[in-house]
Amino acid sequence: MYLILTASKDTYITNKIIDNNFRAKDANVGKAGTLDLFKLYAESISGSNTSPKELSRALIKFDLQPLYNLTASNLDLNASNFEVKLKMYDLLGGQATPSNFNLVVYPLSKSFDEGIGRDVSSFGDLDSCNFITASYATGSTSIWAASGANSSGLLNSQDIDFITSGNLGSEIVDLGSSQNFIKGNENLEVNLTTVVSATMANVLPDHGFRISFSGSEETDNKTRFVKRFASRQSSNQLKVPQLHVSWDDSRIDHHNDFIFNVSGSLFLNNFQRGNRANLVSGSAAAAISGDDCLIIKLQKGEFTQYITASQHSAGTDSTAVAGLYSGSFAVDLHSSKKTNSKINQVLVDLFNHSGSITFDEYWMSLDESVGFYTGSLNIKPARSTSYSNQPSDLHFRFFNLAAEYSHTAVVTLKVFAEDLAIKDKVSKFPYAKKSIILSNVYYRVRDVKTQEIVIPFKTTNNATKLSSDSEGMYFEFRMEAIPADRSYVFELLVKDYGLNQMFENVSANFRVIS
Known part of the structure; x- marks a missing residue:
């Protein structure tokens, strides 16, 4: 799964000197189209100080509710493949840009108001938040512990504005994330997995983040003007500040790709009138649930293997x-060869003769008195594939992709794959052609108008990996992951059977509407 959360509020605060007269500590720029980070040294005069320092710091907050909504069904915050990255996009407007500097991101300890100011020239709009005030509500003003949101400390410390480190369970960890900008025009991309996980576990407060130059770069005698990012007010919704959240939610069913001596997984789905529902058994129609609640029985002649199956869990x-x-297991031919059993020897002889074996497959109650599903499972040797040779002319179709979706839609998209190099079998009767199932196929999303990649191929943690079942390949996609009122196209990457092929514009265009 790959989600993109956009900022729910953002702004920057500054103590910039205006006309060598006063500092704009009470200025607000919450509705400005940019987030400007700068440090000025001796560029103005402040009273008798002819070498004053002026600076700004950015504040940003994301609504994590879409992630909370998935923790009970899909998202496991403790999974090693869960990843969160903050991305902010550089805006080049002809202005000077500093080089060779560092930005650091820390979680805030105090909530802030975005405000309605937009004057970034004379900083004449007054509102909270600003360099002095964090927020204002019902006649009560909350000020920063140190001007500029600059008081730092350990988690749960009093009178701090941002949290530098804390004990998240077993040890003190650094909560800062930093990035070096060599040229100065790079986008910001830092890993916030630890902070977001701790926030969703209610260990850290959910107040957002402070972004600034590193400590020494705020205090040295050097001007850095100006690192400019798009804010959430930007007209280009592809460039607003974003949290890219990804994790592996793929389910691989090996009904069509089970091989000897290697563990594989089988899944069983049960629906009642179109809705998922547990199997029931007995006169009391008791729901079958929990671990080790079913038996999978594989049978070929006198050979039988039993496997326990459990209700699948997630979140x-x-x-x-x-x-x-689901149940995971292996059918070990090597073990069979080591026995003198006549039954196992017949199985080995059958394998040697045909190269594969088709077993009868039964899903049953633990006492074998009730059967829920009967089918077959063809198991092949590891050296074989599902095809006569490696796929050489792959063709993909999204056969349930609509032309338009609402921004709240959650869809399961089915992908049909075939190798056009393989000749269709000749038959006097019509037959349904089955999709090829590949183990490692990934999707990405491209914006049709700008041709920018909105969601990339995410192979490192399998976040955009296609799932598979006995009928073919599929993946769940949440339209809220991409900006509304734009058109997109899906593209695929195949990393399977020694292949590493990309298929561009493989789907029809589709539009997401608000």
Whole structure:
């Protein structure tokens, strides 16, 4: 799964000197189209000080509710493949840009108001937040512990504005994330996985982030003007500040790609009138749920193997998924060869003769008195594939992609794959052509108008990996992950059977509307 959360509020605060007369400490720029970071040295006069320092710091907040909504069904915050990155996009407007500097991001300890100011020239709009005040509500003013939101300390410390480190469970960890800008025009991309995970676990406060030059670069005698990012007020919604959240939610069913001596997984889905529902058994129609609640029986002649299956779980709390069961196991031919059993020898002889074996597959209650599904499972040797040779002319179709979706839509998109190099079998009767199933296929999303990649191929943690079942390949996509009122196209990357092929514009165009 790959989600993009956009900022719910952002601004920057400054103590810039205006006309060598006063500092704009009470200025607000919450509705400005940019987030400007700068440090000025001896560029103005402040009273008798002929070498004053002026600076700005950015503040940004994201609404994490879309992630909270998924922790009970899809998102496991403790999974090693869970990743969160903050991305902010550089804006080049012909202005000078500093080089070879560092920006650091820390979680805020205090909430802030975005405000309605937009004057970034004379900083004449007064509102909170600003360099002195964090927020204002119902006649009560909350000021920064140190002007410029500059008081730092350990988690749970009193009178601090941002948190530099804290004990998140077993040890003190640094909560800062930094990036070096060599040329100065790079985008910001830092990993915030630890901070966001701790925030969603209610260990850290959910107040957003402070972004600034590193400590020494704020205090040295050097001017750095100006590092400019797009704010959430930008007219280009592809460039607003974003949290890119990704994790592996793929489910790989090996019904069509099970091989001997290697562990694979089988899944069983159960629906009642179109909705997921647990299997029931017995006169009391008791729901079948939990661990080791079913038996999978594989049978070929006199050979039988039993496997226990469990209700599939997902989410941070390993919540059981209604109507979904799975079992993982291996059928070990090597072990069979070491026995003198006549039954196992017949199985080995059958394998040597045909190169694969088709077993009868039964999903049953633990006492084998009730059967829920009967099918077959063809198991092949590891050296074989599902095809006569490696796929050489792959073709993909999204056969349930609509032309338009609402921004709140959650869809399961099905992908059909075929190798056009393989000749269709000749038959006097019509038959349904089955999709090729590949183990490692990834999607990405491209904006049709700008041709920019909005969601990339995410192969490092399998966040955009396609799932598979007995019918083909699919993936769940949440339209809220991409900006509304734009058109997009899906593209695919195949990293399978020794291949590393990219398929551009493989789907039809589709539009997301607000």
